[in-house]
Amino acid sequence: MADALAGLVAGWPPNNVAVAVVASTTTFTHGDIDRDYRVASVSKLLTAYAALVAVEEGTTSLDEPVGQDGCTLEHLLAHAGGYPFEGTQPVNAAGRKRIYSNTGYDMIAAHIETRSSIPFARYLRESVFEPLGMASTLLAGSAAIDVHSTVRDLAAFVTEMRRPTLLSHSTWLKATTPHFPELEGIVPGVGRFSPCWWGLGPELKGHKHPHWLGERNSASTFGHFGGAGTLVWVDPVADVGCVMLSDLGFDDWGLTYWPTFNDAIVAKKYVS
Secondary structure: OHHHHHHHHOOOOOOOEEEEEEEOOEEEEEOOOOOOEEOHHHHHHHHHHHHHHHHHHOOOOOOOEOOOOOOEHHHHHOOOOOOOOOOOOOOOOOOOOEOOOHHHHHHHHHHHHHHHOOOHHHHHHHHHHOOOOOOOOEEOOOOOOOEEEOHHHHHHHHHHHHOOOOOOHHHHHHHOOOOOOOOOEEEOOOEEEOOOOEOOOOEEOOOOOOOOOOOOOOOOOEEEEEOOOEEEEEEOOOOEEEEEEEOOOOOHHHHHHHHHHHHHHHOOHHHO
8 A cells, every 4th residue: 555655756856755535544655754844824824724723713703803904704714804915004904805825824823822820832732633632743834834833743733634523514514614715826836717616725626727726626625835845734535635745845846746635535546
C-alpha cells in the first residue's frame, strides 16, 4: 500500500513529499510523516476550527461585529468581509464579493484573543491541537499562514473533520456548506469563479473548474491548499480524506499534478 501511494507522487518536482489518506478507520501513509512543514494557508482551516469552538463555547458568535461596518465573524470566516489579501483597509463592503484575505484571518485571531483574554496561539493549541494529540503542531506567526505541522498531526485533524468530536455535528455541517453562496471571487493561483463557494473556513469545491481538486472529487468536497505546496481535503461522498505536505511552493506544478493525484485517492488507487 505504501508502494501504491509512492507511485501516485512519483515524478513530482518537490524534494520531499509526505502523504496520509484517511479512509474508514485506516490511515495509509507515504514519506516522512513526522517531518515539520510550514503549512501556509492550510493554517486557516485550523484557525477556523478554533473560531467555531469559541462560538460553541459562547466566547463569540457568528454574527458578532468584527472590523468594518456590516462585517461579522461569519463574513471573515467565509472571505466575505471586504478585506484584501493583505492590508488593513477594506476594499469592498462586507458581503459583496468573495475576496480571499489573510488579513481577515488575522482579524479573527485577534477577535478571539480579545474575547477570550487568551493569546490566540494558546487558544488554538488548547482548543484544537491538544485534544487531537497534535503534539508537533504550533502557530509561529500569522494565524492565516504560519502554522507548522506534520502529516501525522494533520491526519488526526482530517479524522476530526470527517467525524467531528470537538464540535457539534450541526456546527460542522454549517461550516462545510456555502455561506453567501452567490458571491463570485478568485481562488488565488487557480482562477476566478462565479459562484465561488466557501464555508466557514474550508473552501468548497462546488462546480469550480479547472481546480486543484480532482474531477472525481464531489461538489461537497471541502478543504484548503497552501502556497507552501500543501493540501488538506475531505470528500464526504467518497468518505475519504487526504493531507499532502511538500517543500516546494505552489505554482503550476500543483495544478499539473494535484488533480490527478486527488482523483486517484477518490478512486482508492492507493490500496491497489
